[in-house]
Amino acid sequence: MEEGGKMKKVVISCSVFYKELLDLTGDEQITIEFLPQGLHDIPDCSKMKDQIQAKIDQVEAQKDYDYIILAYGFCSGGVEGLQTEKASLVVPIVHDCIPLLLGQKDIKDDLDSNRTFYLSRGWIDCSGDTYKHYLAMTDQIEQWIDRFEQYQKEDEDALVEWPDLDQYNIIRSYDQDTAEYISYQCLKGYQMIALIDNDKLAPIHYQYAQQMHNFIEDILIRNGGQKLDYKEVEGSLEFLKKLLYFDQLDKTEREELFLITPSKKPLQLEKYII
Incomplete structure (x- = not known):
């Protein structure tokens, strides 16, 4: 945590959100790491999970963060099992990227x-x-x-x-x-x-x-x-904006919209998959 109580956050995002996220962050110092959209084209999503995990490991090796935010949906289980060493992991509770683009x-x-x-x-x-x-x-x-x-x-x-x-x-x-x-x-x-x-x-x-x-x-x-x-x-940027600044939401809305997994614990989606 930075001086003044401001949380240190980094975003790992599918490139499908590139323009929306760049415009939302503007001049603010939020680091965004984009990964190719096609990672989830492989049915078992193994390539997607491996590359996101590699990016998580990379950003944690470079700097200490309080939160790593994933600008992804569940993507057919492509984020299942992801894990951090020090930061908490934040992922929106949606099956894919469309609700994030539509804002609901x-x-x-x-x-x-x-x-x-x-x-x-x-x-x-x-x-x-x-x-x-x-x-x-x-x-x-x-x-x-x-x-x-x-x-x-x-x-x-x-x-x-x-x-x-x-x-x-x-x-x-x-x-x-x-x-x-x-x-x-x-x-x-x-x-x-x-x-x-x-x-x-x-x-x-x-x-x-x-x-x-x-x-x-x-x-x-x-x-x-x-x-x-x-x-x-x-469309609407409201959902993506809430994802970027989830720490400013009240507890009820934060828990309704986002799954926050502590460090050293694999991200588990079972109860959210319907």
């Missing part, structure tokens, strides 16, 4: 989240979504790479992480029908594309979301599925 813990009254493909600035900039994979498999991704490179030149805060194109060296020989079939199998359960607008979007994000919607809807219809809805949803 329970979003099921607004949209059927199980059948909605959510996009945000960070998701578009940093994720390897199915549309990008399809474009890579069919040698069409360079058009978007060029557009995002221009966007980065115009916005100094932009962080763009593209999927590793080397992994497509073998499957780039797939014909378009095969690439579409693979994409359809990934997308056939969705009923809506929802773009989360929290005042952080640039024109390229609206363009990308709309073209991704057109791509998915076309595949669904041609394979006997239904039309795909598109919606722009107002």
